[in-house]
Amino acid sequence: MQSYIPSIGMEVHAELATRSKMFCRCSVAFGGQPNTRTCPICLGLPGTLPVPNRAAVEMVVRTALALNCTIAMRSIFHRKNYFYPDLPKGYQVSQYGDTNPLGYGGYIEIPTSDGGVKRVGIRRVHLEEDTGKLMHLPTGESGIDYNRAGVPLMEIVSEFPPDIQNAEEAKDYLVQLRQILLYLGVCDGKMEEGSLRCEPNISVRLKGAEKLGTKTELKNLNSFKSVQLGVGYETSRQAAVLEKGEKVLQETRGWNEQKEESYLMRIKETENDYRYFPDPDLIPMVFDDAYIEGLRKSLPELPLSKSQRYEKDYGLDRKESWEFLVDPEWSRFYEEAVKLGGDPRLIRNEMVSEFAKHLNETGIPARESRVTPAHIVELTKLKKEGQITSKMGKDVFVAMVKDGRMPAQIVKESGAVQISDESQLTSIIEEVLKTHPDAVAKYKGGQVNVKGFLVGQIMRQSKGQANPEMVQDLLQKALEQA
C-alpha cells in the first residue's frame, strides 16, 4: 500500500442559544409536538416578512471574534434557492460570498499531544436559518415538522485547502470548537439532539501529489467518537479505492454508528445552482468599530488559554486542566476555590473525588449544590493540617452535603477532631497492647504483619480519630519496648 495524505475540511452547524427564532418570535426550545412552535412567518405563509433577531447576530459576531476572524462591517443576507419539503419558503436565508459572512479569515488553535498547539484556518462564520424536519409516519406517509424551521443557525467552515490531516485532529478540532461555543454561551453543543452538527468533507491524495483528491461529504455524525471513527473509516476507504486503481466518486455518505461504516447517500453529479442573491426583505447589517470592540472586550477567557494558565499557575497537567475546561461551571467553581486561598492541587483532588462522585450520583450541577468553594477549601485545610483523617473527611463531606454546614463546624460539633496528642495516643496504644498480649508475642516472634491488626484495633478504640501517622510511629516504639 502506498502512502496517502488525507485532507479534511470541517463544516459545523451550531443552533444558536437564543430564546426565539431567527426571523420570528417563536420559541427555539428542543422537542415539542410537531408544528406547535410555528407561526405564519416561520411557516413561510404568503405575505409574511422576516425581521432579524439581533441576539443571534451578536452571538455570531462574538463567535467570529473568538475564532480570530475579520468582521464584515457591512454584511447582508442572501437567499439560497432550492425546493425541498422541509424548506417553507422555497429558499433558505443564508449568507454568501468571501468577505460578506459576519466573520471570515480566522483560525482556531487545538492542543497537540506534544504539548504544543496546531492552528486550523477558519474560512467563514455565517448566520442562516434552520429547516424543518421530514418525518416518516407509521401510516407510511411523510409528514413535516417545522418546529426547527427558522431556528438561527451558525455555520462555521474551516479553511480550504484544509489544515486537518487525520481523524484525531478532526475530532480535536470539534472538541475545541464546541468548548469555545459553550464558553461563549452561544450554543448548547448537544450533538445527540442535533444542536451541533458536523459534516466533514474528506479526500486523500498520494503522498507527494499536489492536487487534492476528490472529496466525499460525511453526514449523521452524532458524537465526537463518530466523527473520529467516521473520518478514519472514510480516509481508509478512499485509500483502498485508489489502491485498487479505481476512482473516488464525489458522494454524500452517511455514517452508520452500529456497523461503524459509511454508506452511500447520493452521488453529486453536478454542483447545485442555488441562485444566491441578496434578500430584498432584509436590509444590510452595518456595524461600527465601537460596537465590535465592545464585543471583543467582553469575550470570556477561552478554553485553550485557560488550560495554559492552569498548567502554568496551578501546576496541573493538560489532562487535569481539561477535566475542568469541559465544563465552564466546574472550572469557575475550581477557580473560586483557588482564589479563596487553597492549595490548587489539593482542591483539584478534593473536587474530582468525593464531590464529583456526589454530583454525578445526584445529577445536581455544581452551582446548585450546598457545597460551595469555601467548603472545599476548608476541607482540604483541615486534612492538610492533620486535624482530620481522610476517612473522617468522607464523613464530614456527607454531613456537609446534607445540611451545608462548614467542615470545621461539623468536626467541632461531632467532637470528631483527630487525636494528635502523644500522651493520649500512647495510653490508647498501651491499653490495646495489654488486651492483646498474644498479638504482641506474635510480633516478637517475627510475624510483623500483625502490626496491621493492632493499628486497626487502635483506630477502633479511638473511634477513627487517631492520627494514623503518629499511631504508626508510636506503636512501633511501643512494640520495640514491650
Next chain:
Amino acid sequence: MTQLSAAELNRKLASKEVSALEVAQAHFERIEAHDAKLGCFLHLDKEGALASANEAQKRLDAGEATALTGVPIVLKDNMSTIGVPTTCASKILEGYIPPFDATVVAKLKSAGATILGKTNLDEFAMGTSTENSAYQLTRNPWDTDRSPGGSSGGSAAAVSAEFAPLGLGSDTGGSIRQPASLCGIVGFKPTYGRCSRYGLIAFGSSLDQIGPFARNIEDAALLAEAITGHDPLDGTSMKTEPISTRDLKNGSLKGLKIGLAEEMFSEAINPGVREVVERAIEALAKEGVEFKKITLPSIELGVTTYYIIAPAEASSNLARFDGIRYGPRWEGSGHIDVVSKTRGQGFGHEVKGRIMIGTYALSAGYYDAYYTKAQQVRALMIREFNEAFQDTEILLAPTSPTVAFKLGELSNDPMALKLLDYCTIPANLGGMPSVSLNCGFSEGLPVGLQLTAAPLRDERLLQIAYSVERALPNATGRPPLP
C-alpha cells in the same frame, strides 16, 4: 350617496345625516347593479362588511371615530385578510384563507373602515391590463370594451365606478398609477418603506409598495395617513411617522419648480396623451409653476432593468407555492413531481414566463450579466434622479403612454404591454413617492398626470398634487355608468 368622497361621507357620518350601515348598503346596491358587467371583485364580503359597519356606527355614536370610520374600501386581492379568501387571482391560491391580517388591513380595521371585498388583479400582480387574472376579466367603467389597466385593475375600476370611495392597490412598476390613469382617478404610491408590506403577497420585494386609490387627492391623502407608519413586522419599513395630511391644503403653485424629463415626452408617448398633458402644463404655468426641461437618460433603461429585477425577486418569492402547506395540490409521484405538477397547473402563463426569466437572470454564469448589471443601472438611475431633485422639487410626466386600450388588443404584443410601465417604473426603482391624477381626456378616455418627488417627500408631493388638482378644475368626470 355613492358619488360622495370619503371626506364628505366622513362629515355626513359624523353629523348623523347617514349611518354607516346605510353607506355600506348603498355601495353594495351599486355593486350588485353594475359589477356583473365590470368584474371588479373576486370576493365580496357583505356579511363581514355589514357587521363592521355596525361596529363603526357604535364608534361614531360614541364619538370615537376616525376619518375612515364607516367609510367603504376595497382591497386588491393580494393583501392577506384573516378569514377571507386571498388568491392573488391565481389558481395556486384557490381556497387559501390567511390566518392573519396584512398590517394595512389591520390598520384599516382599527380605523373602522368598512372593507367591502377583494378585487381582481393580474395574477400575482404581474401585468398591466388585469387580463392575466386566472378568474375573470375586469372592464373599464369608461368603456367596457377596454381594460382598466393593471395590475390593480379591480380596485381602480371599483373606485372609478363608485363602488367605493377608496381602494388599495400595490405598485411594483406602476400597478397603482397606471390603472388610476386609465380609469380617471387618483392613485398614489408612497415612498418605499413608508407603508408596511407585511401581509402583501410579494411580487418584487424591493419594488412593491401598497398605496391608495381615490377619486380626489384629499381622499388619497387621508387613506395614506391611515395605512402608513413604521411596522416592526416589516424589516424594510422606515422608522417614520404616518404620512401627515396636516398641511395638505396649505400649498401654493407659485414659484414651484417642476422638472420635465424629455425622455418622458418621447415618441413612446401617444400624441393624444401628450397633448392633454401639455395643456395641463400650460394651465399650471399660468398658476406660476416654473417648468424646467431636463434630461434623465437612464429612464430609457428603466423597463429593461425592471424586467430583470422584478422577475428575479419573483422567481424566489413564488418558490413557496409548492402545494405542500396550503393551496391546492396536484398529486404526483414524489416531491419534485408534486411540485412540478402543482406549479405547472397552478400558475398562469405570464407568471411562469416571469419565473423563468428571473430564474435565468439569477443563474450561475448569467447573474453578473443580468442581475448585477440591472442593479448597477438602478443605482445610476437613483443618482440621476437625486441630481434632478437638487433644483426641481417635482418631476411631471404622463402616467401612461396610452389611454385605456381595448381588451385583447395587446395580449399578443407582450412588449407593448410592458412599455405601458415606461413612465411609472423609475419611481419604483428609485423608491420615490409618485401620484397619478386625471388631467383631461383624449378620445373621451381619461389621461393621467404623474407627479414624482424625492424619497420621503410624500407630504409635499400630496400637497402639490392637491394644488394641481385645484388648478385643473375641469379635468375629471364620471364614467358613463347610470
